[in-house]
Amino acid sequence: MxxxxxxxxxxxxxxxxxxxxxxxxxxxxxxxxxxxxxxxxxxxxxxEYGLSLWSFDVLATLRRQGPPYRLKPTDLYGLLMLSSGAMTNRIDRLEQDGIVERLRDPGDRRSVMVQLTPKGVQLADTVVPALLSTEQELLSHFATPDEINTLTSLLRKLLASLEKTVK
Incomplete structure (x- = not known):
């Protein structure tokens, strides 16, 4: 071995x-x-797509919400486990790049929503399959699907334990 x-x-x-x-x-x-x-x-x-890990996290989080691909900033930073200040900076940068836009929340005019632009949706729909294909290739070194299932199960067990105990 x-x-x-x-x-x-x-x-x-x-x-x-x-x-x-x-x-x-x-x-x-x-x-x-x-x-x-x-x-x-x-x-x-x-x-290769002009993205970083953090920008991809925001892009992917909004894209997987389904149409209209939007969240309140508080929901977004909660899902990404960031501070509000860090989230604001990230949204600003992605807005400058034309990937997201801030919209008034129709349910509460005092707050905003962060939404993917058409450019952001198109970018996500290009990047996500490319990234997942690369990661699938990395897993191709396992001999059988059972090995991947076993690893997935063990990692899930470890992660669930850590999520309960580490704050």
Whole structure:
């Protein structure tokens, strides 16, 4: 079996502090490393479309709402786990790029809605399939669909546990 960086790190800890139980690092270290590598992969694909990770998150979140592809800024920053200030800056930048627009909320004239422009919808409809195709290709290294299902189930279990305990 091939060894990875985490195996090397575990061996180093075993050598330096053999009494240390570093077994959690076998999972956590790999999950963190995988997350970083997947982010780099996403950044590469998204940069071809002039997008960053954060701009794609906003674009995709609005697009998957369905027509008319809009949310209140508070809902948007809640879904993206951002502060209102960070969300305002992101909306400003995407508005300058013609990807989103601010509209008066018809239900409350004091507030606004953030909506994808036709350019934003078209961009999302181009980028999302390209990104998912690239990510599907990354998963093609699994031998069987059962392996992917097992991994999905285990990751779901870990994520659900973390979402309950980490605030």
């Amino acid at each position: 091939n060894q990875d960086r985490i195996d090397h790190i575990l061996e180093q800890w075993q050598q330096e502090l053999p009494q240390l139980d570093a077994s959690a690092l076998a999972v956590v270290g790999r999950v963190l490393r995988i997350a970083r590598l997947l982010e780099k992969q996403r950044e590469t694909v998204l940069s």
